[in-house]
Amino acid sequence: MKTLDRYILRMMPLPFLGSLAVFTMILLLDQIVKLLDLVLKKGVALPVVLKILLYSLPFILALTIPMAVLVGTLLVFGRLAADLEILALKAAGISLRRILNAPILWGAALAAGMAFFNDRILPEANHRLKNLLMDVHQKRPAAQIRPGVFVRIGEVNLYSEKVDERTQRLKRVVVEVPLPGEGLRVVLADSGRFYTLPDEAIFLDLFQGQIYETDVDFPDRLRQVRFDHYRIRIDLDTRLIHRERTYRGDREKTTAMLLQEVRENRAKLATAPENVRKIHERRIAQLLVEVHKKYALAVACLVFVLLGAPLAVRLRRGGFGTAFGVAFFVFVVYYVLLISGEELGDRMLVPPAVGMWWANALFFCLALWLLYRDP
Numbered sequence: 001m002k003t004l005d006r007y008i009l010r011m012m013p014l015p016f017l018g019s020l021a022v023f024t025m026i027l028l029l030d031q032i033v034k035l036l037d038l039v040l041k042k043g044v045a046l047p048v049v050l051k052i053l054l055y056s057l058p059f060i061l062a063l064t065i066p067m068a069v070l071v072g073t074l075l076v077f078g079r080l081a082a083d084l085e086i087l088a089l090k091a092a093g094i095s096l097r098r099i100l101n102a103p104i105l106w107g108a109a110l111a112a113g114m115a116f117f118n119d120r121i122l123p124e125a126n127h128r129l130k131n132l133l134m135d136v137h138q139k140r141p142a143a144q145i146r147p148g149v150f151v152r153i154g155e156v157n158l159y160s161e162k163v164d165e166r167t168q169r170l171k172r173v174v175v176e177v178p179l180p181g182e183g184l185r186v187v188l189a190d191s192g193r194f195y196t197l198p199d200e201a202i203f204l205d206l207f208q209g210q211i212y213e214t215d216v217d218f219p220d221r222l223r224q225v226r227f228d229h230y231r232i233r234i235d236l237d238t239r240l241i242h243r244e245r246t247y248r249g250d251r252e253k254t255t256a257m258l259l260q261e262v263r264e265n266r267a268k269l270a271t272a273p274e275n276v277r278k279i280h281e282r283r284i285a286q287l288l289v290e291v292h293k294k295y296a297l298a299v300a301c302l303v304f305v306l307l308g309a310p311l312a313v314r315l316r317r318g319g320f321g322t323a324f325g326v327a328f329f330v331f332v333v334y335y336v337l338l339i340s341g342e343e344l345g346d347r348m349l350v351p352p353a354v355g356m357w358w359a360n361a362l363f364f365c366l367a368l369w370l371l372y373r374d375p
C-alpha cells in the first residue's frame with residue numbers, strides 16, 4: 001500500500017463516524033420521544049424502555065451507515081479539493097481513479113460488514129423488539145390503546161375516544177365481549193379505568209353506560225341493561241415475562257430462512273392448482289425482495305464511495321453543510337427508488353432483483369460517468 005493510500009485511509013474513519021453519530025441521533029429523536037411517552041405516560045420501567053431502544057438501533061443503523069459513508073466521502077474529498085491537494089496530485093500525474101484505490105477498499109470492507117449485519121444482526125434485533133413490545137402491551141394494556149381505534153386485548157375488542165396512558169383512564173368506551181356460541185355483548189360507557197391483579201388478570205371498570213346483548217336462541221331479540229358501574233375481567237398473565245415466540249416476519253428472517261421458504265413455496269407451486277399458483281408466486285417474489293434488499297443496502301456503501309469522491313472534487317467545498325445537503329438529496333432519491341422497487345417487486349411488476357438493485361445500478365453508472373469525465 002502506497003503512502004497516498006495510507007494517507008487517505010487515515011482520513012476516512014473520523015468523518016464517517018461523526019456523520020454516523022449525527023444521522024443516528026436525528027433518526028433516534030422520534031424513537032426517543034415515543035420511549036419517553038412509555039416511561040412518563042404509560043408507566044413502563046426504564047430498563048425495559050432502554051432495551052427497546054437498544055433493539056431499535058440496528059434498524060436505524062442499517063439506514064444511517066450508507067448515509068454516513070456518502071457524507072464522509074464528500075467531506076474527505078471536498079477538503080482535499082478545497083486545499084488543492086487533488087490539483088497537486090493531478091499535476092504529479094495521479095488520476096482521481098488512482099486516488100480512489102484506498103477509498104474503494106474502505107467501501108468494500110464496509111459493504112461486507114453491512115452484508116453480515118443486515119443478514120444476521122438486524123433480523124434478530126427486529127425479532128426481539130417485536131417480542132418485547134408484545135410483552136409490554138400485555139403487561140400494560142393501555143399502552144397498546146390508541147384513541148379512535150379498536151384494539152384486541154385477550155378476547156375483548158375495545159375502543160376509546162380518549163386515553164390517559166398514565167392513569168389508564170378511558171373516555172367514551174365501547175367494549176365487545178364474545179359470549180358462548182355466537183352471542184355478543186356490547187358495552188357502551190362514558191368512562192372506564194384499567195387496573196391489574198398481579199400475575200392473574202386485568203380488570204376494566206366502566207361507569208355510566210348501557211349493555212346490549214344478543215340472544216343466540218332468539219336472534220331477533222336484543223337485551224338492554226343500564227348501569228352505573230360495570231366490571232369486566234380479562235384473564236391474562238400480567239407479568240412482564242420475556243417470551244420467545246417462534247413466528248418471524250420477513251424482516252426477522254436471515255437469508256437462509258428466506259431461501260428455505262422460497263424452496264418450500266416452489267415445491268408447492270409445482271402441484272398447486274391454477275387458482276392458487278398466483279399466491280405462491282407472489283409470496284416467492286416477496287421473499288426474494290427481502291433477500292436482495294439486505295445486500296443492496298450493503299453494496300450501497302461501495303456505490304456511495306464511488307459517487308461521493310467525484311462529486312466532492314467537482315464541488316471543491318469541504319464543509320459539512322455542503323456535504324450534508326448533497327448527501328441528503330442523493331439519499332432521498334436513492335430511498336425513493338429503493339421503496340418503489342420493493343413495492344414493484346412485491347407486486348411482481350418487475351423481477352425482485354431488478355426492483356432492489358436498480359437504485360444501486362443508477363448511481364453506479366452516474367459515478368462511472370463522473371469519474372471518466374474527470375479532467
